[in-house]
Amino acid sequence: MLYYYGLRSRFGDLESRYENQEAVMKCVICREGQTAPGQATVTLQRHESTIIFKNVPAHVCANCGEYYLSESVTDQLLTRAEAAVQSGAELEILRFAA
Numbered sequence: 001m002l003y004y005y006g007l008r009s010r011f012g013d014l015e016s017r018y019e020n021q022e023a024v025m026k027c028v029i030c031r032e033g034q035t036a037p038g039q040a041t042v043t044l045q046r047h048e049s050t051i052i053f054k055n056v057p058a059h060v061c062a063n064c065g066e067y068y069l070s071e072s073v074t075d076q077l078l079t080r081a082e083a084a085v086q087s088g089a090e091l092e093i094l095r096f097a098a
């Protein structure tokens with residue numbers, strides 16, 4: 001069983017924001033920019049394995065580039081990352097879109 005604590009906690013925080021503000025929200029990292037729908041490259045690391053996801057649907061801060069993912073996207077990333085880790089991949093680059 002693998003856990004990505006940082007990811008989980010950050011997105012847990014994000015979920016409550018989504019409910020209130022939907023499409024546009026203020027970036028919690030820089031507190032300056034607003035986020036807009038876009039795509040992000042997400043890197044996950046677990047022990048020896050690094051998994052990079054490209055073309056991940058996300059809300060991206062126009063100011064600092066921080067990205068925010070929905071719960072369903074996060075779940076898919078974690079599931080696929082875990083599979084890559086289980087396979088013993090040191091570096092895996094995946095496209096999010098099927």
Ligand SMILES: [Zn+2]
Pocket residue numbers: 027028029030031032033061062063064065066
């Ligand atoms: Zn920002």
